[in-house]
Amino acid sequence: MPAPHVDFTYDRLPNGLRYILAPDPLAPVVAVNIWYGVGSRHESPGKTGFAHLFEHVMFQGSAHVSKAEHIALIQAAGGTMNGTTWLDRTNYFETMPSHQLELALWLEADRMATLLEALNQENLDNQREVVKNEKRWSYDNQPYGLWSHKLQEHLFPPDHPYHHPTIGSMEDLDAASIDDVAGFFRTHYAPNNAVLSIVGDFDPGEARATIARLFGPIEPAPLGPPLPEVALPLSLGGEVREDLVDRVPLARVYLGYRAPVFGDRRLHALEIAGQILSGGKGSRLHRRLVREERIAQDVAFFVMGFVGGASIAAGWATVRPGVDVARVEAAYLEELDRIAREPVTADELVRARALVETDAVGALQRVEDRADQLSMYATHFDQPDRINRELAEYLAVTAEDIRAVCAETFPADHRVVITYLPAADATADGGGLQGAGTEDAA
């Protein structure tokens, strides 16, 4: 099976907007995707959650689009859309029936050019409440809901931009003013801080002309200086532990580590390690903790890639009732230690590669996903052609690459351990849970 290949062009308007065109007439659909080079790491102290709150404001109208009309127009055209905010970036995307391409481009251009003309206190206040309810829904009212915030807090020092969660704090959200939002727009939302990708059923010549017409007149912004160097060692200087008591029926142990940055070849090897450790029921952690020793309800291990100093490698094991939490943690750590000492077997590598190959084809099937990947590689590396090189990078990972990156990543003084313990009145078997007295070694 030949590796999937995406043909595209990559150009720049005089105002700095980079754009990628990848025609593919297979289905009568087209994806439009914009990445802005701004995420929660660009927020200043006291203004956490702004990048994400701002993303909501981007759907509240612009000079020629009224409140909520952006989404209404997309849906009435038979399209889907959304926006997401993460540590390093914010993206906005639409998938449209192909004859509606220009509508999506026009909507993106109008808010890039004229958002502030429609910004008002009422809409900001409304979306502030929506975002606070999003925070409650996604984190505060969820069992084990704060684990990712806790990992970020402990993995990154207070002055590092990954220390705080993208959703922000209630206090900072409450304090966000119109001036703050306007300032954020002027600083970060400009053609010279954006990448636009179009993938699917369209004529590239027409698209080029439309992009020039709609986006060409938008003024670039004097972007601030790049963020200061934030590279971090993988070591934390000592294991960090925190125990949390929550209304959960089963204890759960979360582990977190700093990992090589996104784009570093070592992160590919760590992702393959993740597949071998916890991908499916043949994986090492699942086999040992869930199937054989039967001490865990479920296990996970995964990598979140970031460009600003370090990525995160994280995992968890949910502890079966009646099992000592410390035993589960120890078994999990033994497996991390083993993969850092001994090369994975040839068969493990063959299986992981075969699954990566299938995933690579699956991840490029939809025009929407292709557009997002092209924007991502252009935003982070100015190299959208990485979309066609990534699979080979994964397949080139050797058993020694895996062992080496695991040895670098998993030493004891690199890890954060967050343990969720059931509240005394919330245990399954009348509070008889063992292991609730796990030592706090911090």
Next chain:
Amino acid sequence: MSGEHLATRPTPGTPRSYEFPPFSRSRLANGTEVRVVDLPGRPLVSLVVAVRRGATDEPAEIAGVSALAARALSEGTERHDAIGLVEAAERLGAQLHASAGWDSTTGGVEVLADRFAPAVELLAEMMLTPTFPTSEVERLRDQRMNEVLQAYADPRRRAEIAFDEVIYTPDSPYRRLLGGSRSTVPGLDSAALRVRHASWIDPGRTTIVVGGDLAGTDVLGILEPLFGGISPVAPVPAPAPVIAASAVDRPLVRVVHRPGAVQTEVRVGHVGLARRIPDFHAVSVMSAILGGLFGSRLNMRLREEKGYTYGAHAGFDLRAHAGPFGARAAVDTDNTVPAVIDLLGELRRMRDTDVTPDELRAAKDYLIGVFPLRFETPGPVVGALAGLAMNELPDDELARYRPGIEAVTVADVRSAAETHIHVDRLAIVLVGDADRIATDVEAAGFGDYDVVAEDLAPG
């Protein structure tokens, strides 16, 4: 900053014609139906084996047996133990899956076209010759027991459980947990799973659907030796009649206490509709306007106007028999009562007034326009074709979808709302901090009212 060049709104181009991909139908020697849809340029092939038999006809005392049996299929076969089976599939870059729903039980695989034959062979082995080893079944049972505990601790899942318990009569399977409860799961042993599995070996109720770039793949030639020889191991009794009756005959409120909850999970609704109804298209448009679109009445009121929630939705879960109809939102605790009032108001308004022509046009254009987007890749195409077979719907059902939506009128929407939204017997389920909301909820007079404990150790 200026945007004069953006003052003119674009006009759409000419729509490219679209038809749901055509498929062929044939039968294996034993009568198993096969549907094949060739999708050139889609190398990731999807295959589903669907059996028209789900959890609804399980005896109540072994509720969850279908789900557990489906989960246990991969725990070992006559040729492989569990690890051997999963490793063989992984060497092909494939992951086998199986699950039971209310109305059907399915197994499937997604695999690159050049590895299709060996992957399907493994799938057949898993579906037809499982051994249900005692020890592994015990482990899955324990895991399911813990899963129920986790479901009760999760406010969203807790709300769904409480809602089904309130709206359905005790003898309805839809009142139960699909995967089984803490009282039924301990009784699910290997023998029970084997009996359940035997009831799936029924060519007359089985449909295999394959989609993807199948150039050079002899689908029937591969399937015939694997699935064409099986026959029922014993006469399979016809499924028992399914009861999907409403337990509610007047408005009522149930509060599930969740101490310290910063939001209330709200569910409002009643027993809804089955999939096979004459006014399916009108119901689809009505649901979109009420709570399906981003610009739906519920979302605009509760989110974009009031800021009570991250999202408010409503819809019908259409099953072989009447599934639930519900509106749902998670609202901050202090706004629980105002949010319920707005939600009830929108349900009433849907019945009491006509939708505007603009609302109708927007909803129809969305449903019609988004249809090709839904079927861009093989997985959803195969899923939809299997769904047709499981619901015993005609072959042209998907081809007729867009004209059917286009034909819906303002009067049709009004009629659908009047016929299918029953404001006189709405159940309101609130999972939240009763210490903070109970007094106001009771005072609001929504209906007969009770509060139940959080119950983190359900029976």
